[in-house]
Amino acid sequence: MQNARVLLVIDLIGVFVFALSGATAAVRQRLDFFGVLVLSFATASAGGILRDLLIGAVPPATIQDWRYLASALLAGTVTFYWHRSIERLHNPVRVFDAVGLGLFAVAGTQKALASGLHPVMAAVLGMLTGIGGGIVRDLLLARVPLVFRPETELYALAALAGSLFVCVGHWLGWPEMPTAIAGAVLCFALRILAMWFDWRLPSAQRDGN
Amino acid sequence: MQNARVLLVIDLIGVFVFALSGATAAVRQRLDFFGVLVLSFATASAGGILRDLLIGAVPPATIQDWRYLASALLAGTVTFYWHRSIERLHNPVRVFDAVGLGLFAVAGTQKALASGLHPVMAAVLGMLTGIGGGIVRDLLLARVPLVFRPETELYALAALAGSLFVCVGHWLGWPEMPTAIAGAVLCFALRILAMWFDWRLPSAQRDGN
Amino acid sequence: MQNARVLLVIDLIGVFVFALSGATAAVRQRLDFFGVLVLSFATASAGGILRDLLIGAVPPATIQDWRYLASALLAGTVTFYWHRSIERLHNPVRVFDAVGLGLFAVAGTQKALASGLHPVMAAVLGMLTGIGGGIVRDLLLARVPLVFRPETELYALAALAGSLFVCVGHWLGWPEMPTAIAGAVLCFALRILAMWFDWRLPSAQRDGN
Numbered sequence: 066m067q068n069a070r071v072l073l074v075i076d077l078i079g080v081f082v083f084a085l086s087g088a089t090a091a092v093r094q095r096l097d098f099f100g101v102l103v104l105s106f107a108t109a110s111a112g113g114i115l116r117d118l119l120i121g122a123v124p125p126a127t128i129q130d131w132r133y134l135a136s137a138l139l140a141g142t143v144t145f146y147w148h149r150s151i152e153r154l155h156n157p158v159r160v161f162d163a164v165g166l167g168l169f170a171v172a173g174t175q176k177a178l179a180s181g182l183h184p185v186m187a188a189v190l191g192m193l194t195g196i197g198g199g200i201v202r203d204l205l206l207a208r209v210p211l212v213f214r215p216e217t218e219l220y221a222l223a224a225l226a227g228s229l230f231v232c233v234g235h236w237l238g239w240p241e242m243p244t245a246i247a248g249a250v251l252c253f254a255l256r257i258l259a260m261w262f263d264w265r266l267p268s269a270q271r272d273g274n
Numbered sequence: 275m276q277n278a279r280v281l282l283v284i285d286l287i288g289v290f291v292f293a294l295s296g297a298t299a300a301v302r303q304r305l306d307f308f309g310v311l312v313l314s315f316a317t318a319s320a321g322g323i324l325r326d327l328l329i330g331a332v333p334p335a336t337i338q339d340w341r342y343l344a345s346a347l348l349a350g351t352v353t354f355y356w357h358r359s360i361e362r363l364h365n366p367v368r369v370f371d372a373v374g375l376g377l378f379a380v381a382g383t384q385k386a387l388a389s390g391l392h393p394v395m396a397a398v399l400g401m402l403t404g405i406g407g408g409i410v411r412d413l414l415l416a417r418v419p420l421v422f423r424p425e426t427e428l429y430a431l432a433a434l435a436g437s438l439f440v441c442v443g444h445w446l447g448w449p450e451m452p453t454a455i456a457g458a459v460l461c462f463a464l465r466i467l468a469m470w471f472d473w474r475l476p477s478a479q480r481d482g483n
Numbered sequence: 484m485q486n487a488r489v490l491l492v493i494d495l496i497g498v499f500v501f502a503l504s505g506a507t508a509a510v511r512q513r514l515d516f517f518g519v520l521v522l523s524f525a526t527a528s529a530g531g532i533l534r535d536l537l538i539g540a541v542p543p544a545t546i547q548d549w550r551y552l553a554s555a556l557l558a559g560t561v562t563f564y565w566h567r568s569i570e571r572l573h574n575p576v577r578v579f580d581a582v583g584l585g586l587f588a589v590a591g592t593q594k595a596l597a598s599g600l601h602p603v604m605a606a607v608l609g610m611l612t613g614i615g616g617g618i619v620r621d622l623l624l625a626r627v628p629l630v631f632r633p634e635t636e637l638y639a640l641a642a643l644a645g646s647l648f649v650c651v652g653h654w655l656g657w658p659e660m661p662t663a664i665a666g667a668v669l670c671f672a673l674r675i676l677a678m679w680f681d682w683r684l685p686s687a688q689r690d691g692n
Contacts, residue, residue, distance in 0.1 A: 091422070097475035099430050100422025114328070119532070121541035123330035124391060131394040145478050182542060185549040200623075205409075207418045209625045213509070213518025221517050266515035269563050300631070306684035308639050309631025323537070332539035333600060340603040354687050414618075416627045 084140035105141030112197030167249035170195035191228030219259035227252030297353035314350030321406030376458035400437030428468035436461030506562035523559030530615030585667035588613035609646030637677035645670030
């Protein structure tokens with residue numbers, strides 16, 4: 066009981082932080098208030114919704130429980146009215162986003178494993194849970210997803226590392242909770258280090274040949 | 275029997291009108307004939323398909339019954355060959371689109387409620403049924419959905435008002451059919467008034483600070 | 484057993500070829516290595532995933548079996564490092580793509596028929612299996628799908644012809660395997676002829692009135 070409540074609170078914080086990123090992008094593109102709220106909820110929930118559709122867990126959790134929607138709409142409203150303050154908090158927001166990424170990737174992997182998927186595919190779905198929201202945010206803004214672009218520091222790989230860690234632990238029979246925490250920390254640390262040291266993936270060499 | 279037939283005819287008219295909007299947008303972007311037909315069907319059916327996927331009602335109704343496809347393809351073909359006339363009918367088409375919006379929002383809400391969703395989320399899915407087709411139309415045309423932009427008069431909010439009305443009626447135990455009709459009329463009236471009086475949602479203030 | 488293995492190998496080749504097209508497009512848009520891999524897998528699997536979601540066959544086959552992912556990632560990696568060679572193989576790749584289109588359309592139709600869909604809708608889903616990957620590829624690259632544009636030679640229609648052929652055969656009780664092969668060959672031949680003779684669909688006449 067206590068445990069489930071802690072998980073829900075963590076989840077709602079993850080939703081809030083991801084929604085901030087969606088709402089900020091929407092404000093920058095001058096969407097109207099409704100557009101900002103949709104982007105908030107879509108960014109926060111699309112990764113989990115995609116995962117749930119793919120494993121057949123319908124209705125998806127974020128559709129069943131109105132508190133996810135409420136958390137996302139709160140983030141969207143705050144961003145709409147105080148976006149200048151939110152943008153000034155750029156660095157804290159990125160740190161929280163890294164927390165959300167770790168939480169979502171790990172929770173997504175656990176849910177995919179529990180549905181009986183092959184561990185490799187469970188790790189892929191865990192990563193998708195983490196990065197899917199940002200992809201849908203960028204699709205709704207008609208731009209190539211940031212997570213695919215060479216100017217973004219390691220993001221998907223950090224999520225994948227956390228997800229794979231959980232899968233390996235599952236395979237080796239490690240206890241679930243510590244494994245999950247370690248996986249989330251791994252993802253978080255990789256993402257923070259990548260931002261700090263500017264780690265990026267290359268794009269293919271195209272010029273001068 | 276009689277009743278179900280009336281509902282089907284109403285539904286097919288809604289599909290036809292939404293398909294007109296998809297086809298018109300496709301012709302403007304100079305898609306080929308196939309592209310125009312896809313945009314017709316996608317615009318008419320995507321909202322309902324998304325709702326059905328999210329509540330686990332598969333195969334979605336518009337995939338099971340070929341008459342929805344036929345109605346959408348008819349609208350697409352008509353638009354392809356007579357788009358100048360369709361564009362001249364701009365205002366009637368917008369009125370019919372408002373009818374379709376009300377019908378889809380209300381029917382979507384009822385279906386979501388019947389699946390056992392929380393009323394708040396059922397209203398959200400009802401709204402999604404109404405606006406999802408236009409969102410997918412714009413994604414397929416690689417542009418930011420009109421429904422998120424400040425230059426569009428109230429659209430999603432009108433759908434949401436109709437959907438919420440149905441949810442409140444459901445909660446208070448009102449008889450289903452009159453509630454549905456009133457919800458659709460509410461949505462339609464709001465949309466028409468918004469077009470008449472140019473009601474729009476603001477975008478966030480960004481300049482001059 | 485032998486038969487199932489042949490089908491799997493054919494499927495994996497189809498995945499590989501479609502992944503090449505996704506990866507090539509991603510390299511051209513200068514995505515990073517991760518983006519290239521995602522585009523590879525998405526292009527190869529999205530058509531089948533959409534079909535499986537719509538008929539309720541979850542988890543989709545390409546999510547259940549890691550070999551599809553492996554085949555797509557191999558194609559993506561090869562393209563990332565040797566894209567100049569791949570681009571020089573432009574014509575062979577287009578021929579293989581036509582093979583993949585036929586295989587996917589026919590296999591998709593069969594799966595949709597087996598799920599009990601109306602034959603007309605099964606043909607539509609078969610076509611979607613063939614063309615859905617390319618549509619998602621283009622959405623992820625924020626551009627209007629090639630398959631909707633008048634400069635693309637017949638593509639979706641070729642897939643639809645193969646799919647309809649399978650549906651007619653199913654309706655008339657023809658033996659399954661020869662019908663499937665003939666349908667795939669029909670699709671392949673139409674696509675090759677379309678490229679050879681530059682068959683295209685018109686876009687609507689817009690100018691000069």
